[in-house]
Amino acid sequence: MKARHIGWLLALVTTITVVVLQRDVGIARDETVYMSAGQRYAEWWVGLAKVQHGIGAPLITSTFGGPMGGGGNPEHPPLAKLAAGLSHRWFHDDLPIFGELTAYRLPSAILHGLLAWLVFTFTLEVWGLAEAVLAALCLLVLPRALFHAGLTCFDAPIMTLWFATIFAYWRALAIDRKRIPWQLGLAWGLALATKHTALLLPFAIGIHYIVLAIHKRDALFRWRLVATMAVLGPLVLFLVWPWLWLDPIGHVKQWLQFHATHVHYNFEYLGHNWNAPRFPWHVALVTTLFTVPAATLGAAAIGAGVWIARWRRGTNADSDRAPVLLLGLSAAAAIGPFLLGTTPIFGAEKHWMAVLPTICIAAGVGGIWAAGRLAATFEKIPARVAIGIVAGTIVLAGSSETVVSHPYALTWYSALAGGAPGGADLGMNRQFWGVSARGVLPELAGQPPGPVYSHDASPAWGWYQRLGELPKGYPDAGNEASGIAASSYALVIHEQHFNRHDYMIWRNYGTVRPLFVLRSGGVPIVSLYKRPAK
Numbered sequence: 001m002k003a004r005h006i007g008w009l010l011a012l013v014t015t016i017t018v019v020v021l022q023r024d025v026g027i028a029r030d031e032t033v034y035m036s037a038g039q040r041y042a043e044w045w046v047g048l049a050k051v052q053h054g055i056g057a058p059l060i061t062s063t064f065g066g067p068m069g070g071g072g073n074p075e076h077p078p079l080a081k082l083a084a085g086l087s088h089r090w091f092h093d094d095l096p097i098f099g100e101l102t103a104y105r106l107p108s109a110i111l112h113g114l115l116a117w118l119v120f121t122f123t124l125e126v127w128g129l130a131e132a133v134l135a136a137l138c139l140l141v142l143p144r145a146l147f148h149a150g151l152t153c154f155d156a157p158i159m160t161l162w163f164a165t166i167f168a169y170w171r172a173l174a175i176d177r178k179r180i181p182w183q184l185g186l187a188w189g190l191a192l193a194t195k196h197t198a199l200l201l202p203f204a205i206g207i208h209y210i211v212l213a214i215h216k217r218d219a220l221f222r223w224r225l226v227a228t229m230a231v232l233g234p235l236v237l238f239l240v241w242p243w244l245w246l247d248p249i250g251h252v253k254q255w256l257q258f259h260a261t262h263v264h265y266n267f268e269y270l271g272h273n274w275n276a277p278r279f280p281w282h283v284a285l286v287t288t289l290f291t292v293p294a295a296t297l298g299a300a301a302i303g304a305g306v307w308i309a310r311w312r313r314g315t316n317a318d319s320d321r322a323p324v325l326l327l328g329l330s331a332a333a334a335i336g337p338f339l340l341g342t343t344p345i346f347g348a349e350k351h352w353m354a355v356l357p358t359i360c361i362a363a364g365v366g367g368i369w370a371a372g373r374l375a376a377t378f379e380k381i382p383a384r385v386a387i388g389i390v391a392g393t394i395v396l397a398g399s400s401e402t403v404v405s406h407p408y409a410l411t412w413y414s415a416l417a418g419g420a421p422g423g424a425d426l427g428m429n430r431q432f433w434g435v436s437a438r439g440v441l442p443e444l445a446g447q448p449p450g451p452v453y454s455h456d457a458s459p460a461w462g463w464y465q466r467l468g469e470l471p472k473g474y475p476d477a478g479n480e481a482s483g484i485a486a487s488s489y490a491l492v493i494h495e496q497h498f499n500r501h502d503y504m505i506w507r508n509y510g511t512v513r514p515l516f517v518l519r520s521g522g523v524p525i526v527s528l529y530k531r532p533a534k
Helices: 003-024 029-049 057-064 079-094 100-126 129-140 143-149 155-172 182-192 196-216 223-240 248-260 283-291 294-313 323-339 348-377 383-405 419-425 435-445 455-466 480-485 496-509
Strands: 267-269 272-274 489-493 516-520 523-530
Touching (some): 003 100, 003 143, 029 057, 079 100, 079 155, 100 143, 100 155, 129 294, 129 383, 143 155, 143 383, 155 223, 155 323, 182 196, 267 283, 348 383, 435 455, 435 523, 455 489, 480 496, 489 496, 496 523
Antiparallel strands (some): 267 272, 489 523
16 A cells, blocks of 8 residues: 555544544534534525625625624634535535534544644655654544544634645745745635634744745745745635625724633633633643643654754754754644733633644654664564554554543543543543533433523533434523523533532522432533422
């Protein structure tokens, strides 16, 4: 089998894995907004293609615009939502291949497979086949990344398009100077059309470009790289986002201002509930340390050491294009803003997941180097056997943590933290988005019908009933105290800032005893209460 075929096989396996695993994952409250918006976006584009309507401002505004936080969801670029909407239209409505939820989530799964191919190909071209296979497999068995790749959200897609931009830039460094590297502008434009964090990419690419320019003593270097990013990238964003057609400068300012002044979410970290800066500078580092399998991190640390040693000896692979520097700058740009302590608080590792390709590539290099040392130390062990032992151990360790994490990967923490129980003891965030509520639905469906205080799962409650996860006789009872008072059943999704809901239910129901407690690794994540009979 040729190397490129191995890359596409790994991409296919990654995509299939995501599609299969997401079937057990609950619906995130943000997904309900993005799926609804994506459906409208798809209808607008299909209608435009069929000349059923024009590009009038009222229809564009009602579809893509409106107030921030409204139904048009103008606070986020449209690409991931549009892809989800088209996928649902094509692969559920027109050609019923997938279920409704899976059809919406399919583009994210495909993009995660593309990321596996990008990681494989980059590593193959610089370090070799064994390193490339191990790097892609390390990506495949990242529990949190697999979880996010199975959602109709932006966090996994932007990780792919971020690295696609890095890859396109690195490839463009090797092309003839007279050619226009349009792939770089296209990749960055698609990244911009996915999530605002793509605006950090020029920092990584720009520093790398300047370092190479100084090293080559060429003031102009490859100016076409700068031109294509500066022109084609924003142009792609503009073309994909009709809302910008009405007022490009004004709407871009609104978009960026929304995120610069974003509301702070509640986030539990080391036993404290953070909901306003300044928060600890080490949040991103510690969270990454606890949400990447320990074996992968160990191999990545070895890989980083190998890179440093080779740099000191002047033997780094492909030194003309400095791939290690590029990977390091990519990781720094992705995680750097979260080290400042003033970045708006969102939700854990998903916002800096673009560091993961660098970690996985380093793990691939480190693992194969360790295998080489094993073969050199024990001369009777053939090199291929040594690679199988070391790489197999790394991948098996990651796989075991992935299996344990499913389907509540937001509750899972790595062996360094002590698993889910260790993460809970350390006071790390147990979950968010109300995803885990799906796990109590079978228990609830076995009870007599009645209104349910669905808590943080409220936005997804109608979806669960539409999809047949819950019979129709269990309507949402409403919000907060009035919802609890009107309910026969009540959920509490355990996050530190939700503790007051337990007390509200105890007071109203007259009991502190839950009917059922959903656990992951022994850690309570959702409690289901039933109102006692009078």
